[in-house]
Amino acid sequence: MxxxxxxxxxxxxxxxxxxxxxxxxxxxxxxxxxxxxxxxxxxxxxxxxxxxxxxxxxxxxxxxxxxxxxxxxxxxxxxxxxxxxxxxxxxxxxxxxxxxxxxxxxxxxxxxxxxxxxxxxxxxxxxxxxxxxxxxxxxxxxxxxxxxxxxxxxxxxxxxxxxxxxxxxxxxxxxxxPQHDRRKSKKKMGPLIVDKASCIGCGNCETVCPYGAIQMDGIPSFDDSRCYGCWACYNRCPTQAIYTEKIRGEGHYKEPxxxxxxxxxx
Ligand SMILES: Cc1cc2nc3c(=O)[nH]c(=O)nc-3n(C[C@H](O)[C@H](O)[C@H](O)COP(=O)(O)O)c2cc1C
Missing domain, CATH: 3.40.50.360 (Flavodoxin domain)
Structure with missing residues (x-):
């Protein structure tokens, strides 16, 4: 059946x-x-x-x-x-x-x-x-x-x-x-940073993070030890307030x- x-x-x-x-x-x-x-x-x-x-x-x-x-x-x-x-x-x-x-x-x-x-x-x-x-x-x-x-x-x-x-x-x-080493994704991404001026404190990043690496305290704080570098928070931040040392304000894919x-x- x-x-x-x-x-x-x-x-x-x-x-x-x-x-x-x-x-x-x-x-x-x-x-x-x-x-x-x-x-x-x-x-x-x-x-x-x-x-x-x-x-x-x-x-x-x-x-x-x-x-x-x-x-x-x-x-x-x-x-x-x-x-x-x-x-x-x-x-x-x-x-x-x-x-x-x-x-x-x-x-x-x-x-x-x-x-x-x-x-x-x-x-x-x-x-x-x-x-x-x-x-x-x-x-x-x-x-x-x-x-x-x-x-x-x-x-x-x-x-x-x-x-x-x-x-x-x-x-x-x-x-x-060959299968790449996923852990390299986080290494290559580097630490996540939030632009306090453009963050609206909506908590969307915390919701979409699949690894529980983000906590909201007015603005997001990032636990890099839990982050796999999947870019969901970066991609889906409604004000593009999240960025990295290497990439800021470009390359977003928010939705289909x-x-x-x-x-x-x-
Ligand atoms: C961290 C990360 C790694 C990825 N690695 C690959 C890859 O090795 N090969 C590939 O074809 N696409 C790769 N992609 C692209 C996604 O598989 C593709 O865009 C997918 O459709 C995204 O699906 P989603 O919208 O359901 O998240 C990667 C995407 C992310 C976020």
Whole structure:
């Protein structure tokens, strides 16, 4: 049976959430719950028939928060699971790494897809690689094909109980890309700074920080030992008051582009 699904996503600036919302809206024969993994550590999947996991690519692999979340799941043994990632320029081996996490948790991988979306990694945007023209029309078609195949697979599992692992392919080029060391992201970013004059004390940075590295005391204070350099606070500060020694006032990616929204509307 595959009639109830838990669809998890981790999204820094909205691309992945949008993509997973699209999938959720298109799964036709099952009821699904869409769940932000930031509020789902230790989630028990016992009452679900299948799961879906979506995240963005972070230095050639899944973000640390996602890895920790996968290790915390309960009640998932024997359930089918699909994987969706969004990426700016190079997904590398991320899908395969997540496939291993799925198997390690005792689940059966049934499908995987990588969707090319705009780049939200600030240093890349500052260099000019924004990829705001992504996804291309061909990417959108492939993504829609993936969702349609996923529906067929879920129907097959539901009707025939035919649950077998379906290996996820990423192509030679991606498999050659080494996974970067995520800890370098924070090192390269350097300490975060707040411009007191433009900070409005809204606390958005504290809310969007996935690692609990920000505390508001009128203005944000940053715990660099907890920060993974994901740039969510920088990207989503409404007044661009957060900056670093190297980058200030440029390269922001606050939310999905109009093109991406249009592509993933349903
Ligand atoms: C810290 C960080 C590291 C990233 N590393 C990569 C990468 O190695 N390869 C890549 O293609 N995109 C990389 N990206 C870009 C994101 O994966 C991409 O823009 C994604 O769609 C963002 O999804 P979100 O809006 O759901 O957060 C990185 C983004 C961040 C914030």
């Amino acid at each position: 595959a009639t109830r699904g838990a669809l998890f996503y981790y999204s820094g600036t909205g691309n992945t959430e949008l993509a997973m919302r699209y999938v959720a809206g298109k799964i036709s024969q099952a009821s699904v719950d869409l769940i932000d993994i930031r509020a789902a550590r230790g989630f028990d999947l016992s009452s679900y028939d299948f799961a879906g996991f979506a995240t963005f690519v972070d230095h050639g692999g899944p973000p640390q928060l996602f890895i920790d979340f996968m290790g915390s799941l309960k009640g998932c043994r024997g359930k089918p699971a699909f994987i969706l990632i969004t990426y700016g320029a190079m997904p590398g081996r991320t899908l395969k790494i997540i496939e291993r996490l799925v198997i390690k948790a005792g689940m059966t991988p049934i499908a995987g897809h990588q969707l090319n979306t705009p780049e939200n990694f600030v240093p890349m945007r500052v260099k000019g690689t924004t990829n705001d023209d992504r996804p291309r029309d061909a990417d959108i078609e492939k993504f829609k094909g993936f969702v349609s195949d996923l529906n067929d697979i879920l129907i097959t599992i539901s009707l025939k109980g035919d649950l077998k692992p379906r290996p996820i392919r990423i192509g030679i080029l991606n498999s050659l890309i 582009t109009e093109r991406l929204r249009r592509a993933l509307s349903y």
